[in-house]
Amino acid sequence: xxxxxxxxxxxxxxxxxxxxxxxxxxxxxxxxxxxxxxxxxxxxxxxxxxxxxxxxxxxxxxxxxxxxxxxxxxxxxxxxxxxxxxxxxxxxxxxxxxxxxxxxxxxxxxxxxxxxxxxxxxxxxxxxxxxxxxxxxxxxxxxxxxxxxxxxxxxxxxxxxxxxxxxxxxxxxxxxxxxxxxxxxxxxxxxxxxxxxxxxxxxxxxxxxxxxxxxxxx
Numbered sequence: 001x002x003x004x005x006x007x008x009x010x011x012x013x014x015x016x017x018x019x020x021x022x023x024x025x026x027x028x029x030x031x032x033x034x035x036x037x038x039x040x041x042x043x044x045x046x047x048x049x050x051x052x053x054x055x056x057x058x059x060x061x062x063x064x065x066x067x068x069x070x071x072x073x074x075x076x077x078x079x080x081x082x083x084x085x086x087x088x089x090x091x092x093x094x095x096x097x098x099x100x101x102x103x104x105x106x107x108x109x110x111x112x113x114x115x116x117x118x119x120x121x122x123x124x125x126x127x128x129x130x131x132x133x134x135x136x137x138x139x140x141x142x143x144x145x146x147x148x149x150x151x152x153x154x155x156x157x158x159x160x161x162x163x164x165x166x167x168x169x170x171x172x173x174x175x176x177x178x179x180x181x182x183x184x185x186x187x188x189x190x191x192x193x194x195x196x197x198x199x200x201x202x203x204x205x206x207x208x209x210x211x212x213x214x215x216x217x218x
Contacts, residue, residue: 005176006107007168007189010118010125010140012182013199014100015092019120020068022091026083027071035071043067058185062158065119069143073152077145084123092128100180100199100217101132108133112177115139117168117189119160139167161185165192180217181205190214 008014027036043064050060072080108114115137116129122140129136142155157163165188168176179186179193184204190196198209200218209216 002174004107004110004112004178005115005172005174006104006112007115007117007176007179007193008100008104009181009183009186009189009199010092010116010120010128013097013180013186014104014116014128015096017092017095019087019092019124020064022087022124023068023083025090026086029086030083032071039068039071058161062119062160065121065141065158066154069121069154070152072143072150075150077148077150080123080143080145080150081127084121084127087124088127088131092124093131097199103180103197103217104132107178108136113137115168115171115176117159117164119158119164122155122159137171139164139171162188165189168192184208 011018024036024040027033046055046060047064049055050057075083104114113135114132116125117139118125120140122138122142125138125140129138139159141159144151144153144155159167168189169192176193178195178197179190180197180199181187181190182199182205183202187205187208190198196209196212196214198205198214198216201209201216206216208214
């Protein structure tokens with residue numbers, strides 16, 4: 001009999017921390033603060049429009065992820081890994097949701113195969129996965145490294161919503177037993193699971209979970 005597969009989103013699900021905030025702090029710490037501030041000031045108007053609902057929030061978040069990655073252009077791949085570990089240690093791990101991590105660890109102890117599936121940059125997601133134990137897999141938004149250097153490009157679309165669900169299908173070639181997510185775009189991943197868990201869900205996911213009889217964890 002094959003092992004059960006449990007899938008977890010990262011931001012909002014396993015942690016209340018946010019990768020972009022950790023990246024901003026690391027860039028400041030490493031002397032790239034001026035470049036980040038230029039990026040932030042250029043993108044702030046769009047962020048405010050997205051928050052107000054005047055433009056598509058998900059599309060703008062994806063643009064933010066793509067454009068922020070351009071600040072890494074020329075970094076060695078080792079420096080990207082250093083940044084990723086720092087973001088986990090100083091932003092994501094301190095803000096972890098212990099109650100969700102307890103379920104994840106129980107799954108590992110019970111023989112489940114655990115996969116983290118998130119829109120965050122894949123090196124950051126891999127660093128978080130390493131904190132959880134051996135064998136935890138990570139499907140995030142890939143960053144391109146060529147000849148030992150980051151190009152500043154993404155290696156594919158931002159790994160959210162339908163993209164995340166499609167990558168999971170391709171990766172697993174099978175349905176997963178349980179999935180955890182916190183926002184309405186996670187519904188695509190949750191709908192693929194035999195058991196869906198909505199973690200501190202946003203309004204639309206809460207309504208969907210109630211209609212589908214999904215468990216709500218908060």
